[in-house]
Amino acid sequence: MNAFLAPNDYKSPLKPIWCPGCGDYGVLQALYRALSAVGRPPHEIAFISGIGCSSRIPGYTTAYGFNTLHGRALPIAQGVKLANPDLLVIVAGGDGDGFSIGGGHVPHVIRRNVDLTYLVMDNQVYGLTKGQLSPTSPRGLKTVTSPMGSLEQPINPLLTVLAYGAGFVAQATPADMPGMTALIEEAIRYPGFSFVNIQSPCITFGEEDQQLKAHKARMKPLASLGHDPANQLAALDLARAYGTELYTGVFYRNPSPPPTYDALVRQRQVELQKGEPRSRSRVLDGYLKA
Amino acid sequence: MTPVTGIDFERITLRDALDLAVLIEEEARDRYEEFADQLAAHDTPEVADFFSRMARIEERHRTELLERRRTLFGSAPSAVDRRALFDVEAPGYEAARAFMGVRQALETVLAAEVKAHTFFSEALPRVKDPELKVLFQELREEEVHHQALVKAELARCSEKPDDSEAYADDPNAQ
Amino acid sequence: MIEDLVVGLAGSGGDGVVSAGESLLAAASSQGFYAMMTKSFGSQIRGGESSCRVRLSTRKVLNPGGVLDVAVALNWEDFRRFGAELPIGPGTVLIHEAKAGPPPADLAPSGRMPREVIGVPLAELAKASAGTDRAKTTIVLGVLSGWFGVPQEALDRGLQKKFAQKGEGLLEANRKALARGISFAAEHPLAAPRALARPEASAPKLLCDGNEMCASAAIFSGCEFFGGYPITPSTEVMQILSRELPRYGGVVLQAEDEISGVGATVGASFAGKKSMTATSGPGMSLKTEMLGLASIAELPLVLLNVQRGGPSTGMPTKPEQADLFQAAFSAHGDVLRPVLAPSSVEDTFRLTVEAFNLAEKYQTPVVILSDQEIAQRKETVDPIDVSRFEVLERLRPTSEQLTGGYQRFAETPSGVSPLSHPGMQGGNYLAAGIEHDVKGAPTASGATHAAMNTKRFRKLAPLQERSDLFERQGPPDAPIALVSWGSSAGVAREAFALARARRLPVKLLIPSLLYPVAEPVYRAFFASVRAGLVLELSHQGQLYRVLRMFVDVPPGVTSFARSGAQPFRADELLERLEQQAEALR
Numbered sequence A: 001m002n003a004f005l006a007p008n009d010y011k012s013p014l015k016p017i018w019c020p021g022c023g024d025y026g027v028l029q030a031l032y033r034a035l036s037a038v039g040r041p042p043h044e045i046a047f048i049s050g051i052g053c054s055s056r057i058p059g060y061t062t063a064y065g066f067n068t069l070h071g072r073a074l075p076i077a078q079g080v081k082l083a084n085p086d087l088l089v090i091v092a093g094g095d096g097d098g099f100s101i102g103g104g105h106v107p108h109v110i111r112r113n114v115d116l117t118y119l120v121m122d123n124q125v126y127g128l129t130k131g132q133l134s135p136t137s138p139r140g141l142k143t144v145t146s147p148m149g150s151l152e153q154p155i156n157p158l159l160t161v162l163a164y165g166a167g168f169v170a171q172a173t174p175a176d177m178p179g180m181t182a183l184i185e186e187a188i189r190y191p192g193f194s195f196v197n198i199q200s201p202c203i204t205f206g207e208e209d210q211q212l213k214a215h216k217a218r219m220k221p222l223a224s225l226g227h228d229p230a231n232q233l234a235a236l237d238l239a240r241a242y243g244t245e246l247y248t249g250v251f252y253r254n255p256s257p258p259p260t261y262d263a264l265v266r267q268r269q270v271e272l273q274k275g276e277p278r279s280r281s282r283v284l285d286g287y288l289k290a
Numbered sequence B: 001m002t003p004v005t006g007i008d009f010e011r012i013t014l015r016d017a018l019d020l021a022v023l024i025e026e027e028a029r030d031r032y033e034e035f036a037d038q039l040a041a042h043d044t045p046e047v048a049d050f051f052s053r054m055a056r057i058e059e060r061h062r063t064e065l066l067e068r069r070r071t072l073f074g075s076a077p078s079a080v081d082r083r084a085l086f087d088v089e090a091p092g093y094e095a096a097r098a099f100m101g102v103r104q105a106l107e108t109v110l111a112a113e114v115k116a117h118t119f120f121s122e123a124l125p126r127v128k129d130p131e132l133k134v135l136f137q138e139l140r141e142e143e144v145h146h147q148a149l150v151k152a153e154l155a156r157c158s159e160k161p162d163d164s165e166a167y168a169d170d171p172n173a174q
Numbered sequence C: 001m002i003e004d005l006v007v008g009l010a011g012s013g014g015d016g017v018v019s020a021g022e023s024l025l026a027a028a029s030s031q032g033f034y035a036m037m038t039k040s041f042g043s044q045i046r047g048g049e050s051s052c053r054v055r056l057s058t059r060k061v062l063n064p065g066g067v068l069d070v071a072v073a074l075n076w077e078d079f080r081r082f083g084a085e086l087p088i089g090p091g092t093v094l095i096h097e098a099k100a101g102p103p104p105a106d107l108a109p110s111g112r113m114p115r116e117v118i119g120v121p122l123a124e125l126a127k128a129s130a131g132t133d134r135a136k137t138t139i140v141l142g143v144l145s146g147w148f149g150v151p152q153e154a155l156d157r158g159l160q161k162k163f164a165q166k167g168e169g170l171l172e173a174n175r176k177a178l179a180r181g182i183s184f185a186a187e188h189p190l191a192a193p194r195a196l197a198r199p200e201a202s203a204p205k206l207l208c209d210g211n212e213m214c215a216s217a218a219i220f221s222g223c224e225f226f227g228g229y230p231i232t233p234s235t236e237v238m239q240i241l242s243r244e245l246p247r248y249g250g251v252v253l254q255a256e257d258e259i260s261g262v263g264a265t266v267g268a269s270f271a272g273k274k275s276m277t278a279t280s281g282p283g284m285s286l287k288t289e290m291l292g293l294a295s296i297a298e299l300p301l302v303l304l305n306v307q308r309g310g311p312s313t314g315m316p317t318k319p320e321q322a323d324l325f326q327a328a329f330s331a332h333g334d335v336l337r338p339v340l341a342p343s344s345v346e347d348t349f350r351l352t353v354e355a356f357n358l359a360e361k362y363q364t365p366v367v368i369l370s371d372q373e374i375a376q377r378k379e380t381v382d383p384i385d386v387s388r389f390e391v392l393e394r395l396r397p398t399s400e401q402l403t404g405g406y407q408r409f410a411e412t413p414s415g416v417s418p419l420s421h422p423g424m425q426g427g428n429y430l431a432a433g434i435e436h437d438v439k440g441a442p443t444a445s446g447a448t449h450a451a452m453n454t455k456r457f458r459k460l461a462p463l464q465e466r467s468d469l470f471e472r473q474g475p476p477d478a479p480i481a482l483v484s485w486g487s488s489a490g491v492a493r494e495a496f497a498l499a500r501a502r503r504l505p506v507k508l509l510i511p512s513l514l515y516p517v518a519e520p521v522y523r524a525f526f527a528s529v530r531a532g533l534v535l536e537l538s539h540q541g542q543l544y545r546v547l548r549m550f551v552d553v554p555p556g557v558t559s560f561a562r563s564g565a566q567p568f569r570a571d572e573l574l575e576r577l578e579q580q581a582e583a584l585r
């Protein structure tokens, strides 16, 4: 196929401006490696994001990037994939981007099963706008918009996405770089919608017990628990521990992935185009009244 | 957890080991360059300079090792690539901080050198090839030497904890 | 012999007046008549008041007509609900269900009741001929055929189409009802007979509505992607494209909301395909943020916005022209987004092609601002020679540009930079909503921002010179101006023709390009003008106000505007023009 592409071939000359120590640096590095492992040339990759600190990530790669609107990466990515199913389409963003303002799009991309890989950098806070409450912030969290402590139950991204029926659901942390790299690669290779919740700490506004040091102490690889990723019910059960346990690895991988939406669309196009090709110039003929 | 994936130290050849050593230095060099960029972008020029210096040191090590590899094995293709390495000598991304002081930076480097030392120490018992053993011992000693240099610099550094953060503006909302 | 006949029918949804109107329209158009039909409903899904207007003519039909020549009321309550939409006057032949009793005295808004009022025992005749009073609209078709000369063979063909599959018995029964209607007309001749003249033989015409035209033109233009969310009165475009686009290798995505619909459209355009979305007021509000993204990322995109009565849910089934401000100005930042308004069904084809061309040529979102009347009215259109239309493609980078450090937003004299797309080797770039430099790298530099704004405006500057996007009629030095757009333009055209016939010194301007305001075109047009009217269906008179923002509109030119669902009539417009001419004398 293609000549070997090293991780650095996916690294753009644009320098990240994340705060030093931000978890997103590790995610970016893992992504370079995963992309190198998958081996698609950068010009065949469309990397779509929303708005947030995490959403800056496409600009740091050599892929075609699109840093879109807050919460709207998934719709745009679906348009890209349906317009050209040959592209590798990756979507990334924050917890606020994906599960607050953009939350309405999540069930739909999943039920359609568009072949995208969705990486959420979940830091339980709004980084870009300076530390407000996010939909995954733990109850009781004090932030500038919850000065007396949040009264809200956080959303559980893993459980939500599993319940919507996603075929590939995993969780990673930059505290385990090899593990995260392997998971991103596996998610990209999964034929269908895949989701990786990346616990990517915000060094500037995040809680002390959410930093990588704490992750290193707390994380539990699902493999070490003997979890079978083909077992959807077990996955749902384990996912309930979001917020208390830090499980890493694949929660669920559909052992027999159904056809993707983009593949079905293409199949239908091919069927409908059999026979005499249609001329766009004859489009009005059907309205002629003899 | 080993920072090197997919390499069997019992079977590794001298050529692959040299390539691995080159890549370890390369990874460290890249990381220090990134840190230098990060701190330059975050108004901490002296630490940015320090990390640039570190990057140059790592680059020197890398070229030395690369020379050796060339002399011994010419340009025969390499069987190891960067994807197998995860922060062997490179400090983890979490180590950087906006407005970090030189002292903190030195501590970061020291921790990274210790980490590399541990890596070679742990790998050594598994290495069977005598020639390779020598190389790994040498590389490990190299790390001890680096540690000493860093410790010496640390000793020259003021004992006072760094307080640049206290003077910095609050973060900006975007 | 008369050459023009405006028929209005009203009843309850269960009566099937709309379907009778459709039969009439189909019959007339198959006979070579020019015809137009509009429908109007209450707010129920089934049943409730419903009405339609059919205008038949031997000449091109410009609008649905003013005061009805023939009014058919199946009951008075429903008829009344349509008020100014079905105006009657002394010259109207008012046909009503006999059993509903004589018309209420206050039925005509002017107080001037029709001279000829005929009660037809519709239900009774239907029962007697077809065996069911449901066939009363077929009796209506029969009497219309008898009194006004709509050919029976054509109506019969319509019955065949409608009833043949539903059972032989039904077709036969309705044929009897049609014959009975015709014989009733013969037994009760009109006091003032008026039969339609036969049209000249002509090539077969198209019969379609504005949404069908728009969808067809999108296909013709090479559209390959549609993303949208259903909303009346634009939905038909998505429905047609859902059926048709895949046959041309395209895709339609019914998204979960308008944001996602236009988002997917932006994504497909980024991926290199001609893309489109369609909506109406409330959906347009949701799409606004994404339009801004397409503007700054310089991605081509066509948005059809079919106006309905607003604000909010407003009157989804009624026409209004009150979304011009929204189309032109709903944006944050300095944005210039072309807005085109078709003024007829036929015009929708031309302007949809134009919209795709502008979008691709200038790498910008373009709004087609249609309205409920044009989008949903069916009319005959002379065959369109599509080879007249040029189809433009976006400027793509050359292979040298792709190998030599491609700059997505390169400064060029025209302001248009070559646009790559994923899959194109060497064209890799970062598209973004954030301000960027020539390579697409994010920036917060005021100087770069200013340069990029200048570039984004510069590329659209040629629109100022597009006088071909304006219809001008009448003597160039006429002192009275008549300006109108969208569906109201059809009434303006007719009033203009009447005014010219009376030798009034009037000239007509119908802009297809509403925004940006092509200042030189208006300046030239207004040079001789001392009085005039800007005609549009909105409370505020939005075009009038937009013009005053950019152009020195002569003080004698005033706004003639009123809220939607109260269409203008050529006669009232003519009256105004006469007053203006009088004042100038």
Ligand SMILES: Cc1ncc(C[n+]2csc(CCOP(=O)(O)OP(=O)(O)O)c2C)c(N)n1
Binding pocket: A051, A052, A053, A054, A055, A070, A093, A094, A095, A096, A097, A098, A121, A123, A125, A126, A127, A128, A129, A134, B174
């Ligand atoms: C429509 C809209 N509303 C609000 C914002 C402001 N905004 C930008 S990013 C953001 C939240 C970022 O949080 P998250 O998505 O978790 O990303 P992070 O910065 O934490 O990576 C907000 C509220 C916006 N850009 N657009």
Ligand code: SF4
Binding pocket: A017, A018, A019, A021, A022, A023, A024, A053, A054, A123, A127, A128, A201, A202, A203, A204, A205, A206
């Ligand atoms: S604010 Fe937080 S999430 Fe944003 S760059 Fe800084 S550390 Fe990362």
Ligand SMILES: [Mg+2]
Binding pocket: A052, A094, A095, A096, A121, A122, A123, A124, A125, A126, A127, A134
């Ligand atoms: Mg966040």
